[in-house]
Amino acid sequence: MRIALFVTCLTDTLYPETGQAVVRLLERLGCAVEFPAGQTCCGQMHFNTGYQRECVPLVRRFAETFAGYDAVVTPSGSCAAMVREYHGRVAEVAGDTGLAAAVRDTPAVHELSEFIVDVLGVTDVGAYFPHRVTFHPTCHSQRMLGVGDRPLRLLRAVRGIDLVELPAAEQCCGFGGTFALKNHDTSVAMCADKARHVLSTGAEVLCAGDNSCLMHIGGVLSRLRTGVRTLHLAEILAATEEDQAPAAPSRSRPAPHSGKPRQSPRTAERNTP
Known part of the structure; x- marks a missing residue:
């Protein structure tokens, strides 16, 4: 294939x-x-x-x-x-x-x-992630694709994870692409509700299947200095025991420039011999 x-x-x-x-x-x-x-x-x-x-x-x-x-x-x-x-x-x-x-x-x-x-017919991908995690189901994945509980089934099989339910999980985070720009006040209010629900879980990490939503919610969590990290589902599922030290940096906003350019998959491909 x-x-x-x-x-x-x-x-x-x-x-x-x-x-x-x-x-x-x-x-x-x-x-x-x-x-x-x-x-x-x-x-x-x-x-x-x-x-x-x-x-x-x-x-x-x-x-x-x-x-x-x-x-x-x-x-x-x-x-x-x-x-x-x-x-x-x-x-x-x-x-x-x-x-x-x-x-x-x-x-x-x-x-x-x-x-x-x-x-692939797989739910246990061999991941290890010993942290308290809550999951935000994104609107398009639920309402248009009908992804359902597939992400949760994958997360439940991760070794070491403490997966906690997110209250009012089905509610939109308020991003909606250009909605967040055209309807700023409404978008912020919706995201404030989402952040409040995330904090009520005591989770260390908020996980989702769309970086756009994580960027939006992560911005609020960062400005409130909550210490809650945001990670894409793929990053948790790809994690192994060897990846756990040191802890991953916050995903609430792009990481500070370290002096070295970050390689995207596109750049990495060009630089591969």
């Missing part, structure tokens, strides 16, 4: 460690993962703000870049939902029958937990 990683813009730009964790995790499960360097944005930001025709080149690029693979895996329910639910709509708006056909022929795009549980 030829598997391609669709890393997404946000992850590639701000949280490349998530993409790297996906590769480590899937390779540990026996998969050979390729990273097509030609990938760009899925077009969600443009589509959601009314620029549907401007999505056309992005949709075409996606179809061309991932053609020929058996499956595409992404660490984002939000971007997976865009590809699965709306790329066909973009082709309709453009009136491009060739693009519509290319979209139909695009390999199945799987959110990470879907791929592990449904395609």
Whole structure:
């Protein structure tokens, strides 16, 4: 099976460690993962703000870049939902029958937990993460993809983890992409509620399947100086006993510049001999 990683813009730009964790995790499960360097944005930001025709080149690029693979895996329910639910709509708006056909022929795009549980048939990925964790189910993964309890099934099998239920977990964190910009006050109020529920669990780590939500909630947790870290599901599932010292840095915002450039999966591929 030829598997391609669709890393997404946000992850590639701000949280490349998530993409790297996906590769480590899937390779540990026996998969050979390729990273097509030609990938760009899925077009969600443009589509959601009314620029549907401007999505056309992005949709075409996606179809061309991932053609020929058996499956595409992404660490984002939000971007997976865009590809699965709306790329066909973009082709309709453009009136491009060739693009519509290319979209139909695009390999199945799987959110990470879907791929592990449904395609690989695995729930215990051999992870070790001895920390108190609570999980935020993101809106697109639940309401559009129907991911359900797959992430929780994977987390429950992690050795050493103390997984605690998040109150009002189904409530939106308030990010919603451009919603957070256009409706700032409402977005902040929603995120304040989410942060309050996170703190009530006593968790050390907030986990989710979308870095966009983690960035939003993590910003509030950081400004309140709560000490609660945010980690993508892939990073916990990729963790082993060897990874536990020292503790991972906070993911509430990009790490301070250390003097060395951070390598995204795209950069790492270019620098590989």
